[in-house]
Amino acid sequence: MLEVRNLKAGYGAVDVLEGISLSVPTGACVCLIGANGAGKTTTLSAICGLVPASSGEIVLEDKEISRLAVDTIVRRGVSLVPEGRRVVANMSVEDNLLVGAYTRRDDQVGADIEAVYQRFGRLRERRKQYAGSMSGGEQQMLAIGRALMARPKLLLLDEPSMGLAPQIVNDIFRTIREINETGTTVLLVEQNAKKALSVATYGYVLETGRISFEGSASDLLKSAQIAEAYLGALS
């Protein structure tokens, strides 16, 4: 589905990513973990085209996309759930979902909204409410639902656990697993490494703009170094 090769990207003259390579096979759930400032969000932004790649390749379904505009990449089937949710606060829940379906002109939009409500019952209850007036967890559900409305082939999630209560985090991760199981390829960026590795099958560890480790989720969970750096030693 997605191949990133030797990608360098950043803001202005400074590269945050110093040549990273990663691969997300079709149908997989891959996670990218790392500390603050490692370049996780920059990686997702570069894949979406929000941050220009200064060198390297981003290949989506065998086509190079690193020079394309954001909206073109979205139309190719990439949806981002941005860090900090960023729902459109002064719009109703339902209108947020409709904006998510912006790229679509088919008659299945209504059915997909229904599917999102099926998945997140809270959103149905609040569908006429302003998105900004909801709790963080509800906003996260809306952000995920909104991204699903584009019927993405590849779903990018940026720190979905940020600032949420542990119970809600569990719900969100269960949902991510369900989304992946129904056939959507997922690339998940997280600081909460333990949670991320519990849903992902493969993981990459990003450290100051470079991939320092990669491996299957179970290997990464076992690795002593990872444990010390990200999971909290001996916990």
Next chain:
Amino acid sequence: MNAAVAQFIASYSNIIDLCLLNSLIAYGLFLALSANMFSLATGGFMALGAYSSVYLTMELGLPFAPAVLAGAICGAAAAALIGAPVLRLRGDYFMLATFGFTEVVRVIALNWDSFTGGALGIVSIPRYTQTWHLVLALIVMVYVVHTLRGSYFGRAIAAIKQDDVVAQTMGVNVFAYRLSLFVASGFICGMAGAFAAHLNYFIGPGDFGLVRSVDALTYPILGGVNALAGPVVGAVFTTILPEALRFSNQLREILMGALVVAVVLYLPDGALSVLKLRRRSGKSGSGKVATATPRTKQ
């Protein structure tokens, strides 16, 4: 009764025309503001519309309708031309660049004597603009804006206004939207310029400068940038107030300034949000739970 109304309209027809004209301009800015474009290009667009339409009616003897259309197209064309570079800028820089455009147009108008009459301007412009022209233009405008707001495009614009990065990641071509809105704003301002020229008997370069551009921005901001009626409320209020304060020339400038500051501070959604506040306090007074108005957060 009817006679009284007729007399009222007759004695205040100038003010009524001005209110209508300014409301029209206000919608031009309303469209720009709906994608966060604080444009000071209004004066420039209006000048282009005014001078070109006057040239067509007075020099070439064209009828009024095509002249107005040509004025509007001139405004739109200028917006399309400067749009590509100017829309790359954000916030203050966008404002400065559009102000620069207005100044350039003004200086050209000041110096191109053969076409614009230079500093003396153009006099004896036939008064072709009728009140019903302005009413019609305004009704069409309100209808278009109303339809737009409820549409697929309206949702995309609302998303751009709040968070253009998110709008992009939903697949919205933000640049195309902003450019279209800017061009629409140029079209409306150009049309308003043509109407203004044929309403006033005289046009000069000073009519379309910074003051005009800032006033035009004030209308929708004062009335409300999120409400459909906001531009009309702001424009009518701003047009009538100076007339009501005619007794003191200095005071009216000061009062206008104070008013704008007060609205921005206490009613960030514009004067129309007073109604919303009343409704809300009424609700909580009767013991019901008030729905919170959205605050831009997260």
